[in-house]
Amino acid sequence: MTRLEAINNRISENDIVLDVGCDTALLGGMLAKRGIHSFASDIKENIVKNAYEKACNEKIDKYIKFIVSDGLDNVKIDEIDTLVLAGMGTYTILKILERTNKIYKKIITISNNNHDILRINMNNLGYCITEEEIIKENGKYYNLIEFKPGKTSYTKEEILLGKNHKNIKLLIEKNNYLLSKYKYFYDKNENVKKLVDVIKNYKYN
Numbered sequence: 001m002t003r004l005e006a007i008n009n010r011i012s013e014n015d016i017v018l019d020v021g022c023d024t025a026l027l028g029g030m031l032a033k034r035g036i037h038s039f040a041s042d043i044k045e046n047i048v049k050n051a052y053e054k055a056c057n058e059k060i061d062k063y064i065k066f067i068v069s070d071g072l073d074n075v076k077i078d079e080i081d082t083l084v085l086a087g088m089g090t091y092t093i094l095k096i097l098e099r100t101n102k103i104y105k106k107i108i109t110i111s112n113n114n115h116d117i118l119r120i121n122m123n124n125l126g127y128c129i130t131e132e133e134i135i136k137e138n139g140k141y142y143n144l145i146e147f148k149p150g151k152t153s154y155t156k157e158e159i160l161l162g163k164n165h166k167n168i169k170l171l172i173e174k175n176n177y178l179l180s181k182y183k184y185f186y187d188k189n190e191n192v193k194k195l196v197d198v199i200k201n202y203k204y205n
């Protein structure tokens with residue numbers, strides 16, 4: 001399953017979705033095929049223009065409303081209740097969410113990095129983890145994290161490795177990959193040591 005298919009699977013007909021950082025709006029296209037209308041935004045005007053033209057060529061433009069916006073700054077649509085923030089870094093995602101007071105019923109992230117920092121800071125912003133899913137696309141692992149409104153306290157293991165994993169088989173595979181990747185760095189970096197120790201003692205269930 002691809003990253004975008006995994007996101008698509010988590011969106012239901014009654015969600016009103018904004019795909020922030022939509023690029024070519026592939027997700028909007030997948031939703032359109034299901035008859036779901038959605039919003040798609042990007043910080044770059046030319047990206048939005050190209051995505052709109054592509055949607056017109058594919059005759060799905062009536063399903064996707066495009067917005068040029070840095071994060072949510074220019075998004076003035078109250079009905080939007082679900083955000084997708086994928087293919088960007090944790091600090092970009094957090095910067096976008098820190099600038100709004102609105103609380104969304106569902107936020108689906110696939111951050112490129114620092115998932116521990118994302119889990120902690122999303123909690124500080126009032127979002128807790130619903131479910132996580134490791135995805136493998138073209139040989140690379142990605143962490144999908146779905147959030148809902150709420151606050152919780154996480155264990156050290158949950159902060160580093162996540163919570164409520166849907167695909168334990170891929171989680172084990174990713175963790176084994178990390179163990180072999182960090183084999184020679186264990187004594188050289190405190191963060192690596194912490195992560196490797198947590199993985200070694202992790203109880204999969």
Ligand SMILES: C[S@@+](CC[C@H](N)C(=O)[O-])C[C@H]1O[C@@H](n2cnc3c(N)ncnc32)[C@H](O)[C@@H]1O
Nearest residue numbers: 020021022023042043044047069070071086087
């Ligand atoms: C790597 S693409 C990811 C595309 C798609 N979301 C995916 O996951 O395949 C990242 C996109 O995010 C956009 N972007 C970066 N920072 C942004 C921001 N602050 N607000 C909106 N879009 C942003 C970029 O212009 C780019 O099109």
